[in-house]
Amino acid sequence: MFNIDEQTSKIERLYRELSGQEPKRSDRPVAPIPPDANPEQYVQENLQRLEVALRGLVGTSQDFTVSTLAPRLAVFETEQEWRCVVEMPGVKKGDLALQLNQGVLRISAARGLPGLTEQSSRPVYSELAPCRFERSLIIPAYVKFESVDARLENGILIVRCQKDPSALRRDVKVEVA
Secondary structure: OOOHHHHHHHHHHHHHHHHOOOOOOOOOOOOOOOOOOOHHHHHHHHHHHHHHHHHHHHOOOOOOOOEEEOOOEEEEEOOOEEEEEEEOOOOOHHHEEEEEEOOEEEEEEEEOOOOOOOOOOOOOOOOOOOEEEEEEEEOOOOEOHHHOEEEEEOOEEEEEEEEOHHHOOOOOOOOOO
């Protein structure tokens, strides 16, 4: 089980080791948790990213562990379409998988160590790490599922779906007998 207080203490110790200073504290949130995110998972993933970045500053040559991250996304809609834009830095088309099952879009991808061009080369210093991206989101009921179109360009995945106006939910007055 992931213990946020324990992980935060671990990050604070690492910060002290690197900077020789106490971490700065604030009463206001630095990065609000997106409304569609699982708060515990969101905090866990961001603490993992921070730890990887801080350990990279030390220049350790430890083996990289592949962590699973939820990529950041934005959802847009017009009268004709529903669109989701997802950050997938360093992911190649062949390493990306999308599934639409029972109204849930599952996005998963794997990224190796960016910049590693030869098997014989080894990182001497890196703030980058191989990782897996996984994200699931519910597709609205008014979307035509058979119209899904996905494109990966410059590390950005764009998923488009056409809307079906006949499937829009309507308010209905229900008479009680």
